[in-house]
Amino acid sequence: MKGLVFTEFLEMVEATFGDDMVDTLIDNTNPASGGAYTAVGSYPFSELENMVVELSTQSKLSIDDLLQTFGAHLAKVFSQKFASFFVEAGSAIAFFREIDRHIHVEVKKLYPDAELPVFSFEEANDTTPFTLHYRSERNLHMLAYGLIKETLTYYSQPHSIELEHWQENGQYHCKFALVPKD
Ligand code: HEM
Structure with missing residues (x-):
């Protein structure tokens, strides 16, 4: 997993829980990498998992x-660091359509060893709302939920999010149905 995810995770921990918590997480999970993460490095996903579990215990x-x-937090960072994706898309639904066919494609060019989820979508019709479908080897659908929720806030387009998640053939799946609020 890309170092950017680790550095931003620890930024969030520091801002929300204080810098002592960063030290506690690294001391108590004892990552093989040593815990000195850089944005361009790559580190085992298990090190992030261990820190999230430890943060849950601590907090x-x-x-x-x-x-x-x-x-x-990541959505806020991305909307500044990669602002053009947000500006070009112009609306939350347009942005979500672009994750798989444009945004994560560019991410993969920038970081060839990035391990990305797959997103497909179903357009809204008379009976069902726009639905984003997450698929990954990693169980991070709640990370996607936070990204989706904050992206809706960024565009000031309130929706309620109905989610359904399951595992299939060793993959984690989640469907996010986005119901517009008026
Ligand atoms: C400009 C916007 C975005 C950028 C630059 C971006 C970039 C990235 C990067 C660098 C990673 C890490 C890959 C790795 O560690 O190897 C990642 C993973 C991920 N991205 Fe994106 N992303 C963006 C938007 C989104 C959005 C809107 C969603 C959710 C709907 C999303 C969902 C995820 C998830 C859930 C992961 C974790 C990996 C997994 O679940 O398998 N991303 N993204």
Whole structure:
């Protein structure tokens, strides 16, 4: 997993829980990499998993809540660092259509060793709302949930998000149905 995810995770931990918590997580999970993450490096996903579990123990917040908060943090960072994707898309739904066919494609060019989820979507019709379908070897659908929620906030386009998640053939799946709020 890309170092950018680790550096941003630890930024979020520092801003929300203080810098002592960063030290506690690294001391208690003892990552093989040593814990001195750089944005351009790559590190085992298990090191992030261990830190999230430890943060849940330390903070008494659920893993799902922590992943969601981290997703929202990432969306804020991405909307500044990769602002052009957000500006070009112009709306939340247009942005979500572009994750798989444009945004993550560019991410892969920038970081060839990035391990990305797959997103497909179904357009809204008379009976069902626009639905984004997440698929990954990693169980990070709540990270996606935070990213989606914050992206809707970025575009000031309130929607309620109905999610359904399951595992199939060793992959984690989640469907996010986005129902416009008026
Ligand atoms: C400009 C916007 C975006 C950029 C630059 C971006 C970039 C990235 C990068 C660098 C990674 C890490 C890959 C690795 O560690 O190897 C990643 C992973 C991920 N991205 Fe994106 N992303 C963007 C938007 C989104 C959005 C809107 C969503 C959700 C709907 C999303 C969902 C995810 C998830 C869930 C992962 C974790 C890996 C996994 O679940 O398998 N991304 N993205």
